[in-house]
Each structure stands twice: as C-alpha cells, then as structure tokens.
Amino acid sequence: MRLDHTAAGVYAIAATPFTPDGALDRPSIDRMTDFYKACGVTGLTILGIMGEAPKLEPEESLAIVRQVVARAGVPVIVGVSAPGFAAMRSLARASMDAGAAGVMIAPTPSLRTDDQIVTYFGQAVEAIGEDIPWVLQDYPLTLSVVMTPDVIRRIVMASDSCVMLKHEDWPGLEKISALRRMQAEGRLRPLSILCGNGGLFLDFEMDRGADGAMTGYAFPDMLADTVRLARAGERDAAHDLFDAHLPLIRYEQQQGIGLAVRKYVLQKRGAIAHDAQRKPGAALSATARQEVDYLLARLARRDPRAAL
Secondary structure (H helix, E strand, O other): OOOOOOEEEEEEEEEOOOOOOOOEOOHHHHHHHHHHHOOOOEEEEEHHHHOOHHHHOOHHHHHHHHHHHHHHHHHEEEEEEOHHHHHHHHHHHHHHHHHOOOEEOOOOOOOOHHHHHHHHHHHHHHOOOOOOOEEEEEHHHHHOOOOOOHHHHHHHHOOOEEEEEOOOOOOOOHHHHHHHHHHHHHOOOOOOOEOOOOHOHHHHHHHHHOOOOOOOOHHHHHHHHHHHHOOOOHHHHHHHHHHHHHHHHHEEEEOHHHHHHHHHHHHHHHOOOOOOOOOOOOOOOOHHHHHHHHHHHHHOOOOHHHHO
C-alpha cells in the first residue's frame, strides 16, 4: 500500500501510548490501532508531533512502526522529521522496509527564506531517496516556517515523490483555494490535501477542496463521517455533525494541554489504557477533567458516541 496523490478520507494522527512510568505501552498500541480502524479511518499517521516522536529512542520509533504496520491493514504514514538527514533517512528506509505506505517530512524551524525552504526539501528527498512517497507538512503555528502557495508549488513540482500536503496553516482556507486554482490552471500537478489543526476548520476545508483530514481529534469516527458527508455533497449534514463537536475540538486545541485532553478522551473511549505522556508533558488538573467531562456529556445529547 504505497501512498499516492489519490489519498483521501481520514488519516488519524495516532497518539503514542505510555504507561504511567513513561515506558511504551505495547498492548495499548494494538488496542489503539484497532480503535482507529473501527472508527473508519482510511489510514494512520504515526510518530507525528502529537505522537511525541521527539521523546522516543530510535529503536522505539522503529518498533512502533513495525507493530502498527503489522496490525493496521490500512496505509500507514510515518513521521520521519529529524534535525539531521542521516536519522531521517534511516527511519524512512527502515519504515518502508517494514511496510509503511509513505513518510511525512516537516521543515526544520530554522528555515526563513523561500529558497531555503525549497532547498531543504530538495535535500531531504535526496537523502531519503526519490522512490519513497512523502507528505509535505505545512505547520507554521508550531514550526514557525511559513510556506506560501507558490513555495509549496515549487517543492511539489521539483519532487515527483511528493504526493500529499498536510495542510495546517491558520488561517489557511485561502491557501487551499489557491492550490486548487493552480491545479485547474495546469501549474500544479495532482496532489492530495489533508488537513490538520485538530480538525478545527475541517467543515470549510472540505468546502474549499480538501480531500480529508490528517489529525488526531479524539473522535476520528466523527471526522470520517464529516468527510464522507462532505464528499457526498451533503453539506448541511456535514456541518451539523461537525458543529456538535466544535466545543470539544476547541477545548482540545489549547496550546500546552491539547495532547493531555486528547489522551484523556482516548482513554475514556477505551483506545488506550493510560492518558500518560512521556516527560516532559502536561497533565490535566481535576478542574480541567471536569470541564472535559461536561463537554462530553453535552456532546452526547447530539452524538451518542460521546456517552462515556
């Protein structure tokens, strides 16, 4: 299952399960993988920013890749971003050998000019090999690297193996429109666009021409339903379902505690055994947990999946 530009639907950004003492929770990796599949995701993305990838040892990263790929039965994308190209190449090649569908590369935060950004990705592709399908991650809110639509076009047109954009700019709706316009004009080749940011703007991102979502909101089944409805032309139904979840999506989007909220809900849904993060990591206060429980109770009036 090799990734290509036709990818669509929901690729869930998977959490990395830990035990309370910080060890990898291997049984929960299987449990979590089964949960995402049952939610109807198209694929999985592992070792992303919200997957706490920088906290893992290289051996742990590859062990997770092998375990998830062996169980998933859907395409698996592996985040391989690293400070140096040697580590990036090692994980990328090993992940593909293990059966991954492709890899995801984010820009290093030190990049500033357009030419620096384009050059960086050219060197990254040279390092991992042009035979590996890859996802361009555009996440300026966290990485501080701003990529204009034209910079994205330059990167994509310079690398046939770039098959997907993970769009996480904010505000970013006009960027999606600009990229789709470039394609209509023949200036950009076919490219899958999946959107992140916790799904916060997924309703209108689908309207603008996105192919789906690549994010980790704790109700990936809702994301899958929203994408399905939008692609079927049922715009009002898609927005109605999305609107019911919006208060919880907003709460989960808080800087600093977003992952703690997500893991808390995933634990309540039975996807993982513990909501622990590997240190350094934030924890929810008792008051915050009560607020999340309140939001879940309110959501359950509209979506029974939230009745936890």
